[in-house]
Amino acid sequence: MTKKIFDHLNIANHCRQCDLPLWQCPSFLIVLTGLVTVVAMIGTYFIAIKYTEPEIVALIVIIITGFLTIINYLIIQGFEKLAEANRLKTEFVSIASHQLRTPLTGIKWTINLMMHKQSDQFTKEQLKRLKNIEQSNQRMIDLVNDLLNVSRIEQKRLGLKSKTISLEKTLKEILPEYDVLAKATHTKISLDIKKKLPLIVVDPQGIQLVIHNLIDNAIRYNKPKGQIKIRLSKKPGFVRCEIEDQGVGIPDQDKKNIFQKFFRCRNALKYQTEGTGLGLFIAKAIIDASKGKINFRSQEGQGSTFWFELPINKKQKTKNKKHLF
Amino acid sequence: MKIILFIEDEPNLQKLVGRFLEEEGYRAISALNGEIGLQLTKKMKPDLILLDLITPKKDGFEVLQELKKDEATKDIPVIILTNLEGSADVEKALSLGATTYLVKANYELNEVVKKIKDTLKHSSKPKE
Ligand SMILES: Nc1ncnc2c1ncn2[C@@H]1O[C@H](COP(=O)(O)OP(=O)(O)OP(=O)(O)O)[C@@H](O)[C@H]1O
Ligand SMILES: [Mg+2]
Numbered sequence: 001m002t003k004k005i006f007d008h009l010n011i012a013n014h015c016r017q018c019d020l021p022l023w024q025c026p027s028f029l030i031v032l033t034g035l036v037t038v039v040a041m042i043g044t045y046f047i048a049i050k051y052t053e054p055e056i057v058a059l060i061v062i063i064i065t066g067f068l069t070i071i072n073y074l075i076i077q078g079f080e081k082l083a084e085a086n087r088l089k090t091e092f093v094s095i096a097s098h099q100l101r102t103p104l105t106g107i108k109w110t111i112n113l114m115m116h117k118q119s120d121q122f123t124k125e126q127l128k129r130l131k132n133i134e135q136s137n138q139r140m141i142d143l144v145n146d147l148l149n150v151s152r153i154e155q156k157r158l159g160l161k162s163k164t165i166s167l168e169k170t171l172k173e174i175l176p177e178y179d180v181l182a183k184a185t186h187t188k189i190s191l192d193i194k195k196k197l198p199l200i201v202v203d204p205q206g207i208q209l210v211i212h213n214l215i216d217n218a219i220r221y222n223k224p225k226g227q228i229k230i231r232l233s234k235k236p237g238f239v240r241c242e243i244e245d246q247g248v249g250i251p252d253q254d255k256k257n258i259f260q261k262f263f264r265c266r267n268a269l270k271y272q273t274e275g276t277g278l279g280l281f282i283a284k285a286i287i288d289a290s291k292g293k294i295n296f297r298s299q300e301g302q303g304s305t306f307w308f309e310l311p312i313n314k315k316q317k318t319k320n321k322k323h324l325f
Numbered sequence: 326m327k328i329i330l331f332i333e334d335e336p337n338l339q340k341l342v343g344r345f346l347e348e349e350g351y352r353a354i355s356a357l358n359g360e361i362g363l364q365l366t367k368k369m370k371p372d373l374i375l376l377d378l379i380t381p382k383k384d385g386f387e388v389l390q391e392l393k394k395d396e397a398t399k400d401i402p403v404i405i406l407t408n409l410e411g412s413a414d415v416e417k418a419l420s421l422g423a424t425t426y427l428v429k430a431n432y433e434l435n436e437v438v439k440k441i442k443d444t445l446k447h448s449s450k451p452k453e
Contacts, residue, residue, distance in 0.1 A: 101408035101430040102335060109341040112434040117348045141430050148410070159412025 018082060026078040033071050040064040087155075094151040097144045104144065107137045139274070146278040149209075150261065153285040160203035160289050164313045167200055167207070167239050168193055168232060174211055175230075178219070186225045189215075193232045200239050200310040206286040207310070210294075213279035214243045214306050220272045221304070222247035238292070238309035245305075247271075250298040258296065259284045267300065283308075327445060330371035331355045332362035332388060333406070334380050338429070342375070345434045351441075359383025363391055366398050373445060375437075376423070378407040378414065386417065393422040402448045404440060424448075 015025035022028045044064075048057050111134045119127060152158050171191060182189050218228045226246040233240050250258060254265040262277040287294040287308050298304035329351050333339045336357070343353040354369060356362035360382040366374065374392070378385035385407065392398045402424045407414075415426045424444050427437065 098408060098410075101428075102338070105408065105429040106335070106337050106341070108430065109338065109345075109434050113341055113345055116435055117345065144430070157411070161412075 019085070020078060020081065023074060024078045024081060026075050026082075029071055029075045029078065033068060033075075036064070036068060036071070090151045090154045093147055094155070097148045097151070100144050101141070104137060104141050107133070108141065111137070143276060146276060146282065149282045149285075150278060153282065158206070158285065158289055160206050160286065162201050162290075163204050164199045164201055165204055165207070166197070167241060167310065168197055170204070170207060171211065171230065171232070171241070174208060174215070178215060181219060185219060185222070187219055187222055187228055188226075189228045189230065191230045191232075194234070197232055197234055197239050198312045201313045202290045202292070202310050203286070206290065210283040210286050210308065211241075213283045214308075217279060217306070218243050218245040218247070218304075220275070221245065221268050226303075234312075235309055237312055239312060240307060240309045242305055242307040244303065246303040249300040249302050249304050250296070251300045255298070259294075326350070326352045327373070328352045328354060328369055328371040329373050329375065329441065330362065330365055330369065331375040331406075332359060332380055332385070333375070333377045334358060335377075342434065342437070345438065346441075349438050357381075359385065359388040362388055366392065366401070371401060373441060373448075374401055374403045375406045375441075376403050378405060378409045378418070386421065389418065389421045389423060400448070402444045404444060406437065 011025070011028045011031060012022070014027050015022055018025060040060075044057060044060055047060060111130055114122070115127070115130055115134070122130070149158075175189065175191065178189060181187075215228070215230075222228065222245045228246075229242075229244045231242045231244070233242075248267050248271055250265055251267055254263075254267075257263045258265075259280050260277075261281045263281075264275060264277040268275075284294050287310070290310055292308055292310040294306070294308040296304055296306040329346055331339055331342050331346075331353065333342070333355065334357055339355045339357070343355055346353040354365060354371065356365050358381040362374075362376070362380070363383070365371075376385050376388060380388070383391075385405065389403060389405075392401065392403060399422075403422065405418045405423045405426045406429055407427075408429045410428050418426055425440055427440060432440075
């Protein structure tokens with residue numbers, strides 16, 4: 001605790017982390033303003049006692065005010081510089097990710113051609129190696145897609161559309177995609193729908209990504225032969241989707257960080273080394289932008305239930321096509 | 326034999342797609358930039374065009390616009406095959422008359438071929 005406070009007070013260190021010289025670093029300048037103000041007030045007080053001419057006191061006050069204004073100006077500039085650096089960073093990630101896609105596509109399509117059209121030219125061993133390259137390459141493509149989504153979220157350019165869709169239908173379209181993975185990991189996925197549910201308003205591709213990310217986690221952080229139960233139900237004004245697993249669960253001390261960018265729990269790393277910690281961050285951004293809610297409950301070692309709720313379309317007929325961002 | 330034109334500035338991707346399409350029984354022709362793409366369209370009358378959006382000389386949007394303006398080419402279905410991906414780009418391309426918008430990195434070659442087949446099936450073909 002005391003260490004934390006000291007870390008906070010270590011301004012020089014803080015400024016170094018922000019990559020700013022002291023005279024441009026807001027945290028240093030604010031402390032400086034405070035000091036100047038205190039010294040100036042005490043100084044003026046003594047001067048006023050010694051030389052009682054009001055002109056001199058007024059002059060000193062003006063000089064000090066001028067000095068403080070300059071410092072304030074520097075503070076604002078420091079903030080602007082930080083904001084600009086942040087913007088550039090996001091832009092850099094976006095450009096780099098787009099550029100990475102071309103060579104990654106080259107690898108992907110080369111392997112496609114080799115495996116689909118020339119597979120008779122390879123031995124079993126070579127085909128297995130090709131499959132491995134394909135998987136690694138796909139991981140890179142997924143990562144690039146995740147990074148692009150993060151930069152879109154940070155630039156507030158998710159560009160989601162509000163469409164009226166059936167969550168039930170979307171789920172039933174997605175689930176068959178997991179047949180192979182579920183079989184390979186001996187996971188059982190069940191879908192339970194209480195009754196006929198109203199349509200919801202959300203971006204169709206966005207919600208697919210959310211569901212993918214949640215089911216993906218439920219499979220990856222599950223126990224061997226664990227079950228996954230997906231439940232759909234109606235809440236006032238919302239349709240609710242719950243995805244329950246019997247996996248490793250989330251330790252209490254990690255719960256507050258779970259939706260943060262790049263965060264991964266320590267216990268999960270033991271089971272699953274693959275992963276970047278972006279899936280839930282992206283899911284939350286999409287659900288928030290759709291005026292929905294997302295959260296979870298979990299007990300370490302017992303399993304987790306992630307749920308989200310999306311608003312019901314009140315005017316079931318009208319089609320609205322406005323951008324959320 | 327159906328002719329597919331691929332307008333793409335990356336020779337490697339061009340060759341891969343060309344080879345795959347030929348194996349699938351199409352005749353694949355390619356253009357390295359937008360201008361050549363338009364010329365080839367007039368000369369060869371392809372049945373379908375695969376179009377990248379970032380191409381030298383004329384970019385994909387300009388090519389698309391010109392294709393759709395011209396009576397002779399406006400009915401040729403155009404599939405956007407690009408790695409550019411912003412919702413504004415997607416919307417712009419579709420509103421200019423593109424049939425589908427595919428992000429290269431997210432599609433296997435056989436999925437691209439499937440889209441081509443579906444599109445050719447659905448496109449009402451005036452010529453032939
Ligand atoms: N169903 C779950 N059960 C247990 N832990 C989970 C579950 N879902 C998420 N977690 C924990 O939350 C962390 C963040 O999840 P998130 O989906 O954001 O990232 P990830 O799965 O590590 O990587 P990726 O970006 O590939 O999805 C995970 O690393 C894991 O520790
Ligand atoms: Mg995940």
